[in-house]
Each structure stands twice: as C-alpha cells, then as structure tokens.
Amino acid sequence: MAEDVPLTRYFPTPADQATRLEAAGFRVRLLQYVDRPTPLANCAAGAADWWRMMGPSVLSAYPRDRVDELLAEVNNVLRETWSVRTRSGQRTMCGFAS
Structure with missing residues (x-):
C-alpha cells in the first residue's frame, strides 16, 4: 500500500538541489542546508x-x-528519534517533552 501513497512534497538534499540547478545552467558556488523545525x-x-x-x-x-x-x-516510532532541542535545552516533538 505504501507504494500507492502520493508524496506531494519534495525535500532535496543540497547535492540533489545543486545537481538540478547546474543542469538548468546555474553555477553553484555555495549551497547550505538550514534545518528549520516548524x-x-x-x-x-x-x-x-x-x-x-x-x-x-x-x-x-x-x-x-x-x-x-x-x-x-x-x-x-518517532518519539525518541524525531525531536527538537529548544533553546532552553529541552527536547520536544510537537507536544512531547522529555
């Protein structure tokens, strides 16, 4: 069933994005990934x-x-692996705190 799920978002790695930009004629000198939790x-x-x-x-x-x-x-599954450390040092995941 997972194969039938439409994934509507694409989150390229910096290398993937650089390859796409270069294929379109851009010259990539610097490309950085910025993690931005929502x-x-x-x-x-x-x-x-x-x-x-x-x-x-x-x-x-x-x-x-x-x-x-x-x-x-x-x-x-994600409780332990998908969390964010806040500025105060607390690990949170959208409502979970430890």
Missing part, C-alpha cells in the same frame, strides 16, 4: 497532529478506519 500550536497528539496538518493528501491514501492506528505507530 513549531505547531495545539499539538497534543505529537507527530500525528503534524501529519494531519501537513500531510492530509498522504493520509487520504490510507483507509479512514486505519489512520488513527497508523498515526499512533508513527508517534511511537
């Missing part, structure tokens, strides 16, 4: 809320009665 308000359900806000087209490819189960698993 803070979300009212995100009590963690990454599930992020997916509901940012990826509804992806979620719509899954059976409606299984989306909550899928997002619960996403939260479990």
Whole structure:
C-alpha cells in the first residue's frame, strides 16, 4: 500500500538541489542546508497532529478506519528519534517533552 501513497512534497538534499540547478545552467558556488523545525500550536497528539496538518493528501491514501492506528505507530516510532532541542535545552516533538 505504501507504494500507492502520493508524496506531494519534495525535500532535496543540497547535492540533489545543486545537481538540478547546474543542469538548468546555474553555477553553484555555495549551497547550505538550514534545518528549520516548524513549531505547531495545539499539538497534543505529537507527530500525528503534524501529519494531519501537513500531510492530509498522504493520509487520504490510507483507509479512514486505519489512520488513527497508523498515526499512533508513527508517534511511537518517532518519539525518541524525531525531536527538537529548544533553546532552553529541552527536547520536544510537537507536544512531547522529555
């Protein structure tokens, strides 16, 4: 089923982006990646809320009665690996704090 999910966003690596720019005739002298976490308000359900806000087209490819189960698993997997350290040093992931 994952193969059928439309991925509507493309996040190229700096190398991928440089290759595309050079193929279009640009000369790339410097290309930097800047990590920019997107803070979300009212995100009590963690990454599930992020997916509901940012990826509804992806979620719509899954059976409606299984989306909550899928997002619960996403939260479990990402809780430890997909988090941001705030300026105060606290690690957070859209509602999760440790």
